[in-house]
Amino acid sequence: MARAGEGVSVTAEFTVQPAHQGAPGLAHGGVLATALDETLGSLNWLLRTIAVTGRLETDFVRPVPVDTVLHLDARITAVHGRKIYSTATGRIGGPEGPVAVRADALFIEVKVDHFIDNGRPAEIRAAMSDPDQVRRARAFEVNP
Numbered sequence: 203m204a205r206a207g208e209g210v211s212v213t214a215e216f217t218v219q220p221a222h223q224g225a226p227g228l229a230h231g232g233v234l235a236t237a238l239d240e241t242l243g244s245l246n247w248l249l250r251t252i253a254v255t256g257r258l259e260t261d262f263v264r265p266v267p268v269d270t271v272l273h274l275d276a277r278i279t280a281v282h283g284r285k286i287y288s289t290a291t292g293r294i295g296g297p298e299g300p301v302a303v304r305a306d307a308l309f310i311e312v313k314v315d316h317f318i319d320n321g322r323p324a325e326i327r328a329a330m331s332d333p334d335q336v337r338r339a340r341a342f343e344v345n346p
């Protein structure tokens with residue numbers, strides 16, 4: 203879950219599970235990048251814009267052990283035409299703890315045709331008939 207904050211920003215928490223391991227006992231970097239991407243992606247809902255990740259530059263600053271709660275904080279830094287620039291940090295030990303990961307992202311606004319043209323029909327039909335997905339897409343609730 204992500205919560206709206208000051209400006210166009212969100213905070214979120216991600217708990218590293220044993221299935222997220224790369225090196226023994228430590229989170230895999232790709233999973234941490236996914237947590238950053240998901241948190242950054244939720245910013246676009248606040249703009250009510252459909253957008254996909256075009257670029258995601260990630261810094262892995264500290265190892266993140268299994269069972270750690272990663273405290274994520276993401277905000278939009280600029281919007282230019284279809285381009286949405288955003289940045290995020292993931293801290294450990296609490297929301298004010300040391301930065302373990304950070305990312306800068308560029309999301310590109312797309313039409314819904316992006317998914318219809320490129321996705322698989324079965325999954326698109328399933329998403330359209332899933333009331334949770336439709337509710338999320340049509341009426342994104344801020345801090346419900």
Ligand SMILES: CCCCCCCC(=O)SCCNC(=O)CCNC(=O)[C@H](O)C(C)(C)COP(=O)(O)OP(=O)(O)OC[C@H]1O[C@@H](n2cnc3c(N)ncnc32)[C@H](O)[C@@H]1OP(=O)(O)O
Binds near residue numbers: 252253254256283285
């Ligand atoms: C609704 C739920 C959405 C959930 C999203 C969750 C987050 C995700 O994981 S998304 C999945 C991963 N991302 C993808 O699959 C995207 C794959 N890429 C694409 O489909 C295309 O490259 C796409 C749509 C991003 C851009 O293509 P296109 O629409 O033709 O735009 P294009 O004209 O090339 O570029 C538009 C602008 O963005 C810039 N741009 C595009 N890609 C990049 C990039 N990687 N780096 C820097 N700039 C870029 C271009 O330079 C251009 O800038 P300007 O307007 O200043 O000339």
